[in-house]
Amino acid sequence: MFKRTKAHRHEKAQEKLNLKLQTDIQVLKKQYLLADEQDDSRIKEKGIGDKQSFKILLSFAAPFKFQILTALFIIFLSSGFAIYSAKLMGVLVEKGLMVKDTKASLTYSALIILCEALSIFLIWRGRLLLSRQASNVVLLIRERLFHKLQLLPLTYYDRQPQGRVVTRISHDVEGIEEFFTSSLGNLLSATIMTFLALTAMVLSDFKLGSIMFLATLPSLFLMFKSKDFLRNSNRRVSKFSSAINAKLSEFLNGIDVIRAYGLEKWSMREYNQSVDQYLYAQLKGNVLFAWSMPTISFFATVPLIGLVWFGGLDIMAGTMTLGLFVSFVRYYDRFSNPIMLLSREIHVVQQAFTSTERVMSFLSEPDENSTLGKNGTLILDGKENRLGGDIKFENVWMSYQNEDWILKNLSFHIKSGEKIGLVGKTGCGKSSTVSLITRLYDFQQGQIYLDDIPLRLYDRNALREQIGFVAQDAVIFKGSLRENLAGGGVLSDFEIIEACKTTGLLMALGHDYFDLNKEILEGGVNLSVGERQLLALTRVLLKNPSILVLDEATANIDPHYEVIIQNAVYKMMDQRTCLMIAHRLDTLKDCDRIFVFHEGQLVEHGSLDELMLKKEFFYKLHHAQDFQH
Numbered sequence: 001m002f003k004r005t006k007a008h009r010h011e012k013a014q015e016k017l018n019l020k021l022q023t024d025i026q027v028l029k030k031q032y033l034l035a036d037e038q039d040d041s042r043i044k045e046k047g048i049g050d051k052q053s054f055k056i057l058l059s060f061a062a063p064f065k066f067q068i069l070t071a072l073f074i075i076f077l078s079s080g081f082a083i084y085s086a087k088l089m090g091v092l093v094e095k096g097l098m099v100k101d102t103k104a105s106l107t108y109s110a111l112i113i114l115c116e117a118l119s120i121f122l123i124w125r126g127r128l129l130l131s132r133q134a135s136n137v138v139l140l141i142r143e144r145l146f147h148k149l150q151l152l153p154l155t156y157y158d159r160q161p162q163g164r165v166v167t168r169i170s171h172d173v174e175g176i177e178e179f180f181t182s183s184l185g186n187l188l189s190a191t192i193m194t195f196l197a198l199t200a201m202v203l204s205d206f207k208l209g210s211i212m213f214l215a216t217l218p219s220l221f222l223m224f225k226s227k228d229f230l231r232n233s234n235r236r237v238s239k240f241s242s243a244i245n246a247k248l249s250e251f252l253n254g255i256d257v258i259r260a261y262g263l264e265k266w267s268m269r270e271y272n273q274s275v276d277q278y279l280y281a282q283l284k285g286n287v288l289f290a291w292s293m294p295t296i297s298f299f300a301t302v303p304l305i306g307l308v309w310f311g312g313l314d315i316m317a318g319t320m321t322l323g324l325f326v327s328f329v330r331y332y333d334r335f336s337n338p339i340m341l342l343s344r345e346i347h348v349v350q351q352a353f354t355s356t357e358r359v360m361s362f363l364s365e366p367d368e369n370s371t372l373g374k375n376g377t378l379i380l381d382g383k384e385n386r387l388g389g390d391i392k393f394e395n396v397w398m399s400y401q402n403e404d405w406i407l408k409n410l411s412f413h414i415k416s417g418e419k420i421g422l423v424g425k426t427g428c429g430k431s432s433t434v435s436l437i438t439r440l441y442d443f444q445q446g447q448i449y450l451d452d453i454p455l456r457l458y459d460r461n462a463l464r465e466q467i468g469f470v471a472q473d474a475v476i477f478k479g480s481l482r483e484n485l486a487g488g489g490v491l492s493d494f495e496i497i498e499a500c501k502t503t504g505l506l507m508a509l510g511h512d513y514f515d516l517n518k519e520i521l522e523g524g525v526n527l528s529v530g531e532r533q534l535l536a537l538t539r540v541l542l543k544n545p546s547i548l549v550l551d552e553a554t555a556n557i558d559p560h561y562e563v564i565i566q567n568a569v570y571k572m573m574d575q576r577t578c579l580m581i582a583h584r585l586d587t588l589k590d591c592d593r594i595f596v597f598h599e600g601q602l603v604e605h606g607s608l609d610e611l612m613l614k615k616e617f618f619y620k621l622h623h624a625q626d627f628q629h
Contacts, residue, residue, distance in 0.1 A: 048360060050227065053353035056360055057179065060141055064133040071133065072188055074126035078119045079192045083200050085115035086330030094323025127185045134180030141176060144363065145169050151367035154440050155401060162253070163246030168362045171241055175355030183348045190338030190345075197335035204324060204331070208310060212332055215303035216339060219296045223343050226292040227350055233285030234354040240278035247274045285347075296343040300336045307332055368460065372442045378453065379462040387466045387546035388451045389416040389577030391437065396446035398432060406432045407443070408600040416451075419578045421588040423621065424597030430581045433597075434549045437579075438467050468545030468572075472552035474536035476524030482516040484524075485539050499541045503568035505534040530565065537568050548578045594618065 048056070061068055088111050096105030145168060157165070201209035251258060251267050258267050311328060314320035369375055380386055391414040398407040407429045414420055422430040435441045436448060439460045448455040450463075477484055485496050493516060500506040506514055508531050524532040540548070550569060569580075570590065582588055589608055596604035596617045604617045611618035 048353075048357045050231070050350075050353055053356045056356050057176070057352065060176075061133070061137045061180070063140065064136055067129060067133045071126045071130040074122050074129065075185075075189050076192050078122035078126060079189065079196050081115045081119040081122065082193065082334060083196045083331070085112050085119065086197075086334055087200065087327050088112045088115065089330050090321075090323035090325070090327030092323075093326045094321055098322065123189060127189075130185045130188075131181050134177070134184065137180050138173065138177040141359065142169065142173055145173065145359065148363055148365070148367070151369075152365060153368045153371040154435075155371060156365055159401070161246035161250065163244075163249035164242045166249065167242045167245045168358060171245070172238070172355040172358045175351045176359065178348055179352030179355075183345050183352065186341055186345050187349070190341045193334055194338045197331050197338075201328060201331045201335065204328060205320065208307070208314070208320075208328065211310065212303055212307060212335070215306055216300060216336065219299035219339060219343075222292065222299060223296050223339070223346060226288065226296075227346055229288055230285065230292075230347055230350040231353060233281065233288060234351050235357075236281040237278065237285060238351075238354050238358060240274065240281050244271075244274045244278055247271055293343055297340050300339045300343075304329075304332060304336070372439060372460070373456060376457040376459050376463075378457050379459045380466060387463075389546050390414070390449075390451050391547070391577065392449040392452070393433075394447045394449070396436070396443050396448060398436060398441070398443040400441070406600050407436075410446070410600070410602055412595065412602055412605065414577060414579075416577055417575060418593065419573055419591045420580065421591035421594040422579060422581045422597065423583060423588070423594060423618065425621070428597040429600040430597050431551060432600075434469075434551065434579050434581070437547070438464055438469060438549070465543070466546045467549060468540035468543050468547070469549045470533075470536050470540055470551065474524065474532040476520055476522075476527070476532055476535060478522040479520060480516065481518045481520055481535075484520055484535060485516075485542060487539055487543065489542070491542060496542065499538050502571055503534055503538045503541055504564040505531070505538045508534050508564060530562075533565055534568065537565065537572065541568075541572050546576060548572060548576045550578065550580045550582070552581055552583075596621070 088108055092105060092108035092112065095101065096108050149165075149169075198209070198213060201212055203209075247270065251271065258264060307328065311320060311325045315322060315325055393410050393412050396407055396410040397405055398410075399405050410429070410433065422433065424430055432441065436443055437450075437455070439455065439458075450458065455463075482493075482496065485491075485499070496516060497506065497514075500509075500514070520526065524535070527535065566587070573590075580587065580591060588594055591608065593605055594608060594611055595602055596611070598617060604611060604614070606614070612622070
């Protein structure tokens with residue numbers, strides 16, 4: 001009995017512990033990954049009202065305001081001719097048809113046709129001019145978003161799913177694009193037409209015009225009331241659309257793992273769950289729109305019955321002529337149709353406002369100047385004025401997003417031209433250390449010096465130009481071999497080929513088949529792993545950096561390419577300060593010193609032989625074969 005009770009208590013305790021661990025994991029995930037802008041937790045912070053959204057959209061169009069105002073004036077003229085055509089319709093009935101004057105009837109008919117033709121031509125010209133400027137506005141927005149991508153710190157990309165970032169540049173901009181290319185023209189023309197038609201009705205008969213205006217208030221009220229529901233619906237749709245893209249991007253990047261582990265059904269189930277959420281939100285919004293549109297149209301059409309009734313009574317009483325009545329019917333037609341058009345466009349407008357909300361949230365994200373501090377002004381041109389490569393850390397403390405300390409009171413001095421190996425268990429701070437030197441992340445306490453100058457005084461872009469970084473996984477872009485090697489720079493074929501000879505890329509690709517115009521597919525899938533790594537090394541060599549950082553550059557390479565790459569690394573290390581994150585003794589044997597990291601601290605340093613003789617951290621790591629980055 002006692003044993004069963006003890007076992008039961010143990011099971012209960014284990015269940016509580018597991019539950020706590022799951023809760024802690026969820027909390028950490030919520031703290032690390034940023035919530036979507038449309039999540040309830042962030043909507044109060046990131047939400048923007050309709051009025052503010054409209055102002056922002058107009059601000060995007062500010063550089064093209066002259067052309068847009070010209071288009072607006074042309075649309076105004078088009079509406080004016082349409083209203084004058086309605087007036088002429090009444091004159092035709094009264095002065096032509098009723099008195100059976102053929103000449104007058106033909107004259108007014110021709111004038112009506114002319115006005116309608118001019119109205120159609122002008123609305124076409126105005127909308128054409130507006131659509132052209134809309135394309136320019138959308139191009140400007142895309143350029144601003146892509147420019148923002150270049151300014152955001154790596155901490156932003158660490159905490160944002162890749163698919164969500166892609167959604168900002170694609171789906172959200174498309175929502176704004178539809179507003180400028182379609183809805184803006186409809187809004188302007190409908191607003192102008194409604195105003196002119198209402199003015200014509202009130203001036204023609206103040207009492208009847210006022211009654212007709214008041215009779216349309218229910219439809220206007222319903223239209224403006226439904227916009228808030230549509231906005232919330234669009235927010236949900238946008239959030240789940242972003243989630244679909246994030247999930248899709250994740251599965252595409254991990255397709256080899258999904259295929260290797262037979263996770264197709266699991267991934268399909270996960271993706272379908274995101275699609276179902278999107279579908280439910282979309283259908284919910286469609287149901288609302290399906291009800292609101294016919295209802296608004298009904299309330300906008302009902303006053304026409306009242307117009308016929310009251311207008312007919314006035315005609316019989318002799319207080320209104322038949323011609324004026326016909327004109328009034330045409331005026332109201334010009335007045336009510338834009339209202340129904342606006343009710344159809346409100347869905348698109350609200351989607352544009354939601355997209356604007358998300359785009360502005362993206363554009364308002366703090367850039368590197370905010371997260372890393374004001375950029376320095378010291379610029380090294382990389383030719384005569386170069387970095388010497390002397391690196392000094394003094395009591396450096398560093399953490400990501402105000403979490404636990406990753407580096408703790410780190411101090412060391414690397415002399416110019418030294419070859420330093422960095423080793424330690426996974427998560428001990430090796431990669432974080434080299435990331436600080438390239439100013440990809442910031443440190444909170446202490447000081448870092450390059451050539452006895454504080455790191456923060458250097459211009460970040462100029463500094464990065466003189467630091468070559470080769471990671472374990474080479475990043476290859478779609479394009480020619482020359483474009484991948486030059487990295488946007490202007491280099492001669494002779495310079496590129498000489499660098500390829502130095503690194504061994506020329507030999508690896510084959511002298512007979514070496515072609516700088518060879519097309520490289522996305523991710524370098526038409527190259528072997530070793531060829532991709534040699535390409536990355538050659539690209540760095542062409543950059544001619546003063547400091548070289550190698551982050552497991554020879555990991556996962558077959559013995560044949562490992563020898564070639566190792567020889568290339570030795571050639572590149574000549575007369576350069578080199579920081580090498582590595583675990584194999586063969587890679588570390590040519591290092592002047594080895595730094596051993598443990599839990600964010602430098603616990604040991606010295607030559608390979610010295611560390612092996614000490615039989616402390618490095619010795620234990622080596623013999624335990626626990627060298628993982």
